[in-house]
Amino acid sequence: xxxxxxxxxxxxxxFTAALAGERRPLARLLSHIERGGAAAQQIGKLxxxxxxxxxxxxxxxxxxxxxxxxxxxxxxxxxxxxxxAAVLAIDPSSPYTGGAILGDRVRMQDHxxxxxxxxxxMATRGHLGGLALxxxxxxxxxxxxxxxxxxxxxxxxxxVEVEIVGAADTTVVVVNPGWGDAVxxxxxxxxxxxxxxxxNKSDRAGAENxxxxxxxxxxxxxxxxxxRWRPPIVSTVAHVPSGVDTMWAAIKEHRTFITDNGxxxxxxxxxxDEELERIVxxxxxxxxxxxxxxxxxxxxxAEVLARRLDPWEAAEQLLGPD
Amino acid sequence: xxxxxxxxxxxxxxFTAALAGERRPLARLLSHIERGGAAAQQIGKLxxxxxxxxxxxxxxxxxxxxxxxxxxxxxxxxxxxxxxAAVLAIDPSSPYTGGAILGDRVRMQDHxxxxxxxxxxMATRGHLGGLALxxxxxxxxxxxxxxxxxxxxxxxxxxVEVEIVGAADTTVVVVNPGWGDAVxxxxxxxxxxxxxxxxNKSDRAGAENxxxxxxxxxxxxxxxxxxRWRPPIVSTVAHVPSGVDTMWAAIKEHRTFITDNGxxxxxxxxxxDEELERIVxxxxxxxxxxxxxxxxxxxxxAEVLARRLDPWEAAEQLLGPD
Numbered sequence: 016x017x018x019x020x021x022x023x024x025x026x027x028x029x030f031t032a033a034l035a036g037e038r039r040p041l042a043r044l045l046s047h048i049e050r051g052g053a054a055a056q057q058i059g060k061l062x063x064x065x066x067x068x069x070x071x072x073x074x075x076x077x078x079x080x081x082x083x084x085x086x087x088x089x090x091x092x093x094x095x096x097x098x099x100a101a102v103l104a105i106d107p108s109s110p111y112t113g114g115a116i117l118g119d120r121v122r123m124q125d126h127x128x129x130x131x132x133x134x135x136x137m138a139t140r141g142h143l144g145g146l147a148l149x150x151x152x153x154x155x156x157x158x159x160x161x162x163x164x165x166x167x168x169x170x171x172x173x174x175v176e177v178e179i180v181g182a183a184d185t186t187v188v189v190v191n192p193g194w195g196d197a198v199x200x201x202x203x204x205x206x207x208x209x210x211x212x213x214x215n216k217s218d219r220a221g222a223e224n225x226x227x228x229x230x231x232x233x234x235x236x237x238x239x240x241x242x243r244w245r246p247p248i249v250s251t252v253a254h255v256p257s258g259v260d261t262m263w264a265a266i267k268e269h270r271t272f273i274t275d276n277g278x279x280x281x282x283x284x285x286x287x288d289e290e291l292e293r294i295v296x297x298x299x300x301x302x303x304x305x306x307x308x309x310x311x312x313x314x315x316x317a318e319v320l321a322r323r324l325d326p327w328e329a330a331e332q333l334l335g336p337d
Numbered sequence: 338x339x340x341x342x343x344x345x346x347x348x349x350x351x352f353t354a355a356l357a358g359e360r361r362p363l364a365r366l367l368s369h370i371e372r373g374g375a376a377a378q379q380i381g382k383l384x385x386x387x388x389x390x391x392x393x394x395x396x397x398x399x400x401x402x403x404x405x406x407x408x409x410x411x412x413x414x415x416x417x418x419x420x421x422a423a424v425l426a427i428d429p430s431s432p433y434t435g436g437a438i439l440g441d442r443v444r445m446q447d448h449x450x451x452x453x454x455x456x457x458x459m460a461t462r463g464h465l466g467g468l469a470l471x472x473x474x475x476x477x478x479x480x481x482x483x484x485x486x487x488x489x490x491x492x493x494x495x496x497v498e499v500e501i502v503g504a505a506d507t508t509v510v511v512v513n514p515g516w517g518d519a520v521x522x523x524x525x526x527x528x529x530x531x532x533x534x535x536x537n538k539s540d541r542a543g544a545e546n547x548x549x550x551x552x553x554x555x556x557x558x559x560x561x562x563x564x565r566w567r568p569p570i571v572s573t574v575a576h577v578p579s580g581v582d583t584m585w586a587a588i589k590e591h592r593t594f595i596t597d598n599g600x601x602x603x604x605x606x607x608x609x610d611e612e613l614e615r616i617v618x619x620x621x622x623x624x625x626x627x628x629x630x631x632x633x634x635x636x637x638x639a640e641v642l643a644r645r646l647d648p649w650e651a652a653e654q655l656l657g658p659d
Binding site: 056059291295 | 378
């Protein structure tokens with residue numbers, strides 16, 4: 016089923032139902048966003064005026080760091096404050112699944128019976144811009160549907176995942192005890208996006224060393240001076256859970272900090288700018304691809320490959336005079 | 338002086354003179370190519386039918402490896418075969434200079450009195466696509482002007498430099514004795530583009546270890562099997578010069594090898610394809626930038642930053658409906 020075949024009025028009905036708190040219509044709308052196309056854009060436009068009041072927490076780290084367990088424990092914290100929660104699990108390595116992947120069911124276990132917890136995986140790829148375009152639109156839809164806290168969890172630390180999660184309001188980087196982890200965090204660019212470090216599985220050997228490694232890196236980074244936030248380092252054992260309340264407190268503290276000093280507003284402005292840039296690029300890519308498929312350009316391309324035609328002239332045939 | 342202010346008939350006159358072997362007109366044409374714009378495109382079109390008969394050797398490696406001295410010694414080898422030579426020194430780290438940078442004068446010393454040696458630096462940046470677009474056009478102009486051997490020398494091993502030099506017909510990667518160099522070559526992506534390795538300053542300690550490191554990496558790469566070329570490792574002391582004749586022989590051997598097995602033809606087809614792709618991207622970037630400057634889009638952009646307008650709607654205002 017192509018999203019383009021979905022009637023605009025059907026989308027509107029789903030949207031109204033999702034805003035009234037219904038879960039299945041919300042799930043269907045997120046599937047459309049995941050697929051991209053005209054329905055996704057319609058949903059984006061509908062959701063936009065209702066979005067912006069929520070808060071997004073990104074949770075990233077190497078595979079096996081315990082991010083899912085930590086996210087699940089964090090959902091319990093949000094719920095203990097009496098608020099609804101949504102989890103968006105980002106997995107660019109999985110093929111498109113329409114949303115219902117095994118991971119969801121595993122993640123659901125702790126919160127399966129709680130109607131105020133909405134958990135969803137996004138594994139889109141192949142369509143334009145992929146997850147980097149779909150994720151912010153999905154977050155807005157979740158906000159519009161009355162989820163004041165959206166947790167963006169990544170499966171790994173690939174480029175797309177870091178990009179997406181780094182665009183959250185507060186970003187939590189999860190590492191495990193072990194000498195290499197702090198270094199890895201630095202290498203993968205996680206150091207730059209971390210607002211809070213969590214050493215999960217902190218009951219294992221080496222937790223203290225990992226903490227001092229991270230502190231040392233933070234000292235070198237100069238963060239915490241001149242009124243800037245210094246990422247705290249929280250130790251957790253997610254499956255107990257232990258330390259997750261401290262992590263939740265750190266998230267709320269960071270939220271207050273960046274709300275008060277204006278960083279939150281600036282982050283969101285920068286993010287809107289980046290999103291627009293990304294959308295524009297994706298659409299231009301699509302336009303170029305379309306022009307490339309014309310018989311004229313296919314012929315010109317063959318002439319270039321045969322080195323009978325100057326590539327500059329071929330570009331002119333594709334795009335018109337400069 | 339903008340290149341656009343140069344009359345098309347002036348370019349034609351310069352081109353005719355350059356084809357007749359005059360050096361100053363050739364230098365002026367290369368300055369126009371460096372600057373980009375309409376004159377550069379005109380030169381590209383004029384040169385294209387006359388180009389393609391030359392052979393390009395890329396010489397790259399870390400700063401201080403002795404590439405300039407090696408290139409100068411290689412020019413002497415080309416000259417001893419009775420052929421004219423051209424050197425294009427690529428330096429993306431320098432600001433645009435119009436071509437006459439200090440490095441040229443230093444490089445010229447050994448060949449300053451030889452009219453059959455043409456040496457030129459390209460340090461353009463700032464204009465669209467920069468050196469990656471200008472370099473292949475400059476090579477074609479040099480070929481058209483009767484230079485059967487063009488040596489592309491880079492100053493460092495930045496991404497642009499590796500990209501440009503990797504598009505040569507034969508690529509020489511220069512390292513120095515010392516344990517880290519072979520590893521560095523691998524990290525910087527040089528391993529992938531090397532057709533010949535040169536250990537320059539091979540009279541220094543550690544030359545044998547560097548050679549066995551490189552041999553080991555080549556063993557792991559599987560090159561040399563199934564009729565594929567295995568990059569030879571040549572030891573040189575460029576300032577003597579010692580070993581440069583062996584390097585020159587290796588270059589000619591590689592040329593024969595890839596000519597005979599069809600790789601040269603395929604490389605050039607791939608390169609034409611990449612160049613077209615790069616030109617198309619650069620021109621589209623320019624078109625988007627132009628549209629971005631319209632008052633309508635500036636206004637829409639401000640609305641997005643104020644989060645009063647959906648970024649998807651703004652993209653539509655910029656680019657039209659999808």
